[in-house]
Amino acid sequence: MSMKLIGSLSLVVWSLFMATSCWAQDFPPVLDLEGNPLVSGATYHVVPPAFDISSGLTLVGRNGSCPFYVSQVIETRGQPAPTVPAIPVTFTPRVATDGNIIRETRDFTAQFDGASTCVQSTSWRVGEQDPETGRRYVVVGPVPSSDSTLGYFNIVQNDGQYNIQWCPNCLTGVCPKPRCGSVDFVEEDGKRLMVLDGPAYSFAFIRVSN
Incomplete structure (x- = not known):
């Protein structure tokens, strides 16, 4: 040569x-509470930074029927343990160039590490919109074929805190402008349901396995 x-x-x-x-x-990379990057294939509890007051995420019914909604488990000191346990979440990068690392502002899919009694996927997606508030719920289940980006979320950092948002990246160069929204929670009938379009809620990540 x-x-x-x-x-x-x-x-x-x-x-x-x-x-x-x-x-x-x-x-x-997005870091967990031990300072390690979030990786695909591992499971994490998604909690507030003050995770001793509120706990992780779970699945709940809203109107007595499927699909299930992403919800936050409320766990308060001195009170009995919640009847609905927190469920770990697995993140998977959208594009191969991200490797197995979950990176800030880069799209990923999120899926609960467990089965649903609705007998459907436990992957997160943007669901219905509340007609009164205009806020969109985050539910689990298959993404409608009409819009495959509804299941892509990403994480941004603001003032040292992580926020989850729905604001899918355009990979083709010709994409409709998304109606981006930050993840927050609303109280409904004793449940804390995950929604978009409100103030940005802060999260931390605790690795569970793998």
């Missing part, structure tokens, strides 16, 4: 290394 060809190959490798390094700096 000639020195010229070796030099060309070295330049290509170096360019790819620099491009990857710059890309990684642009999209830092």
